[in-house]
Amino acid sequence: MTLSGKSAVVTGAGQGLGKAIALSMAQASADIVACDIQTDTLTDLTDQIHALGRECMAVPVDVSDRPGVDQMFADAADRFGAIHILVNNAAIVPTAPAEETRRNLHYAYLTTPIERRSLGITTSLTDEDWLKWWDVNVHGVFYCTRAALRYMESQRYGRIINIASVAGISAASAHSPGYSAAKAAVASLTKTVALDVAGANILVNAIACGAVLTPPFQAYLDKATPEQKNSLYQQIPLGRLGTPEEYASLAVYLAGDNHYLVGQIISPNGGAVI
Template sequence: MSVNLSGKVALVTGASRGIGYFTALELAKAGAHVVACARTVGGLEDLDDAIRAVGGSATLVPFDLADMNAIDALGASIFERWGKLDILVANAGVLGVISPIGHIEAKVFEKVMTINVTATWRLIRSVDPLLTRSEAGRAVILSSAAAHRCRPFWGAYSASKAAVEALARTWAGETQSTALRVTSVDPGATRTAMRAQAVPGEDPETLPHPSEVAKAMMPLLAPDYTETGKLFIVRENKLVGYQMPG
C-alpha cells in the first residue's frame, strides 16, 4: 500500500542504522521531511545521502538519548521550526547483556533502563504536545517479543521492553480522544547489529532485512490509520495483531 506523507514532519530515533535507518528512508520516499536522530554522525550522513538520492529531505540531529536535556531541547526546536510533529518512530534501544539477572552489573542495567525506558518517556513528554497539534499524529514505539517471553538471561532487556509497551498503551489511552494514534511494534528477529550481538552464532542471511520491517510498518504511520493502543508483530513482512490483556 502506497502511503502519501507529503508535507509531514517525521522524527525517527536510532536512525543511523538498521530498522531506524530504513524507516527514515521509507518516510522520506513517501514525502515526509525526516528529523533523524542517532549517536553516529557517519551513519546519519549516509542516511542523508540516501534520502537526497530519492528526492527527500532530512534534518540530522546527532545526540545520545542518555542526554535528557537534549531530548527536551529537541521538542522545543521542532516547535520553533515547524510548530508541530506528525510522526514519531521511537526505535533507538540497547540490548545490554545476555546474563543471569544476578550477574548483571548495576551500570549495565541502569544504561538499558535509561536508554530504552527513561529516554522513551522523556521523548514522549517532549513531543506529545507537538503530535497532538497535528491533524493526524502517528507514533510507533518499537518493542520486542522479549517483553512477553521473558526468557532466561534476557532480564534487563525484557523488563525494559515490557515497560516501553506499558508507556505506549498508557499514552494511547490518554490521547484516544485526540487525532493521535499510538502503536507498539515487535519487529521480530531482524538482520540488525543488535540481533547479531544477542545471537552471535545465527546466520544473518536467514533473517528479514530491516528494510522489509520498515516497509511493513508504513501503514501504521498513514493519516488514514485509525486504531490506537495496539501491538503489532511483523511476520513474513506483514503486520499481525497481538491481543494484549485488558
C-alpha cells in the same frame, strides 16, 4: 501509502532498523528529523534522503538527555512547522560478550535435549547489568513522547510508533532479563499513552519486533557456530530473521491515516511468538 506534507522524527536513525524506517518514510514523501548518538552515521542517511527529494534534519542527540531531546523537538518544529510522526526506535541491545554467552546458553537450552535445570542467568546479573537498559530504552522513549505530544496535542494530530520487542511480550529473550523488562515497559507505556491522547487524534502503537537482521545481529551471526545459528533458526518457524525493510513497511503504515489502530502491540516475528 503517502506521508506527503508530514514530518517524522526517527530516533536511532543512523543504522539498522532506524535507518530503514527513516528511508521508508522519506520514500513515502515525509521529511525526516534523523536523531542518533552516533553522529558519523547520519551523514550517509542525510545524503540518501536528499537523493529521494526530501528534507532531512540530522540531529546528534542522546535520547536519555532530556534537555537535548526538548531542544531537538523545538528545532524540528521551527524547521518544519509541525511534528506529525514520532518513531521511538533508539535503544541499546544485548551485544556484550557476557550477553552473547547467555544468549547461546538460552538458545541451546530451548532447542537441544539436555537436563532441565536453572540457567543461572538472573543470579549472574550485576546491578549494572540491570540498570543499563533503562535510560535509553525507557526514559528516552518517555522524554521523546512527552516532547512530541506538546506539539501534537495543540495541532490535534499525531502518530507515535514505539519500537518494542518480542522480549517485552514473551520469554523470547530470557537471556537478558533487563532488556526484556525495559521493552515490556515500552509496551505498557504505549497502551497508557494511547488511551490518554487518542481523543486528540493522536494514534500511539508499538511494533514488538522479532529478530531483526541489523548490524549487531549480523555481527553475532558472523561469530556464531553452525550449531548456535541452528538453535536460533529452530525457534523461528519462518526459518530466518526479518529484514529492517520488512519492519519499516509496518512503521510507514502505522504513520499513515488509513487505519483504526490505537494502543496496539503488533509483533512481526516470523512465527517465533504466536
